[in-house]
Amino acid sequence: MATEKLIELKTDVSHSSLYNADLAPTTLEERNWSTYNFAALWVSMAHCIPTYMLSSGLIALGMDWKQAILTITLGNLIVLVPMLLNAHPGTKYGIPFPVLARASFGTFGANIPAILRAGVACGWFGINAFIGGTAVNNFFIALFPAWKTFGGDINIAGLSLPAMITFIGFLVMNILLVYKGMNSIRKFENWAAPLVLIMTFILLVWIVNEAHGFGPIFAETGKLDTWDKFLPVFVPSLTGMIGFWATLSLNIPDFTRFGKGQKEQMLGQAIGLPPTMTIFSIMGVVISSATIVVYGKAIWDPVDLLLQFSNPLVLAFSLFGIIVATLSVNIAANLVSPANDFSNIAPKHISFKTGVLITGVCAVLIMPWKLLSDPSMYIFNWLNVYSGFLGPIAAIMIADYFILRKTELNLEDLYKEQGEYSYTKGVNIMAVLALLVGVGAALIGKVVPSLSWLFDYAWFVGFGASFVSYIVLMKVMPEPVAVEETVTEK
Incomplete structure (x- = not known):
């Protein structure tokens, strides 16, 4: 949309209770993402x-390295669509999700x-903040051993005082980082991306050396050596x-x-999501498989693995990498969205920054350390349950925009x-x-044992059921459209 028309639109709707500057369409000057x-x-x-x-959780659940990589790669190719x-x-109209x-x-x-969506993001924000906080806690312990006993036996909701x-x-x-704005996020991601990959590669080299090469690692067969054993784990995974x-x-x-155009965002996402997710997951799979060889069990938490380092400086440097990695994903994936979502509830009263604060409070109340108690809780419960909610939402939005509206919106x-x-x-x-x-349809299998297979396919079932039912309902019984009344002079 031309700048002049966009300014006119903002002027016309600025008085609306549904409008604030954070939810407004982006201008051409703001569209600088390449x-x-x-x-x-x-x-x-x-x-x-x-x-x-x-990825390491799949190894802990019994998959071998080939099965885990297949599962991860296929899942990311599907979700890219x-x-x-x-x-x-978003690119065509410059509008956020809500x-x-x-x-x-x-x-x-x-x-x-x-x-x-905001509720899920709060959970993810809490999970990542807990992981990052654990890395910081261990970082302090590596530099100042007395930090571990600070506060004595004080325990807050299952966490020691230093951990809390x-x-x-x-x-x-x-x-605080998100408060500096979207442009600061773009700049942070630009330099954090290669650093995280380098840190993980260093960890990979170290553990492979400890396992005496790739041979013993790839020789691990896993526990799911038959189709009957593999399928019940593969589908929900x-x-x-x-x-x-x-x-x-x-x-x-x-x-x-904020994208310069459709080509930039599509190409950037296609390059950035499936290949890098697969490469990083392969590293995680190999590292976790190596821990079986070295330690006799799969260590799926990287912070626990890094604690095996005896050199305090090496440990501190490694934990710093985890801190950067966690910051980079948390600010982009888990703060921007819920802040906009909460702002959408009452745009005139809840700003983007207020939404960020609400997300932070919710993240603490969720107590994310309980979600990370074991890999089955993380993969089979947390991920699968919320996919049963988000799949249907995605289906409705896609069906509405592409099938019913043919990509045309009244901005x-x-x-x-x-x-x-x-x-x-x-x-x-x-x-x-x-x-x-x-x-x-997606979650009924969670409470009805005979229909548990539906829950195993929660995202697919929910997406398909909502996609079809929304189109049918809108064709058969379309909702009335309220048109703004106009007053004519007599």
Whole structure:
């Protein structure tokens, strides 16, 4: 949209309760993200500790290195499709995820997918903040051994006082960095991306040397040596791989709205997501397989593995790498989206920065250390359950934008209380019904044992059910569109 028209649009809707500067369409001057910026974004987000734990967790669950790499690669190729589809309107119209959701769910109903997405992001923010805080805690212990006993037997919600202090401290560090704005995030990701890869490569060289080469590592056969044993682990694990990035497949417009064009964001994401995720996961798989050879068991938590270093300086340097890796993914993937989502609830009262603070508080209350208690909890429960919510949301948004609207949106009406997207009191009932159908189909297997196979395919089942039901409902019983009343002079 031309700058003049965009200024006119902002003037026309600036009084609306659905508008604030953080949710407004980006200007041409703000669209400065190139192919490299998008690739660097994904390299930084993929090269993170949860990715490592995802791949190493598959080894801990019994897969061999080939089975784990196949599962991870296939999952990321699949999730790239909805990622690119939802990215398109962000670049075309310069709007963030919660504003885009207004087209399908309604100007008020958009808060439903926004809050669901924000809740997941709060969990992820807490997980990464805890991982980063643990690295900081061990970093302090390596430099100042007395730090480990600081506070004595004081225990807060299952964490020692030093662990809680470093967790909160790292969380605050994330918030302060995001407060500097999106451009600071772009700059941080640009240099953090290669550093994280280098640090992981150093860890890989060290553990392979400890295992006396690749031969003993690749000789490990895993426990899932038959199809009957492999399939029950593979299916929910594949769903978990997709669920891992199902969050970003929704709110990717929060980033692509800053793209110079469709070519830049599509090419950057295609280069940045599947290849780097696979490469980094291979490193995690090899490292975890090597720990079986070296230590007799799979160590799936990289912080636990790094504690095997006896040299304090080497340990401190390695933990610094984890701190950078965790910061790079957390600020991009887990703070930008929920901040926009919470702002969408009441744009005139909740700014982007206020949304960031709300995310931080929720991340503490979730107590993420409990989600990381074991790999089955992390992969089969956390990832699969929320994929059953996010798959249906992605399906509805994609069906609405590409199938029903043919990529054409009324940008101005996305910010109006009364307009094309206000439906029934701001809610598209058909979208809500389609969401319930998808979530119900995806998660019913969690409570009905005979239908457990549906839960194993939670993202796929939810996506398919909501995609079809939304199109059918909108064709058969379309929601009424409220049109702004015009007053004519007599």
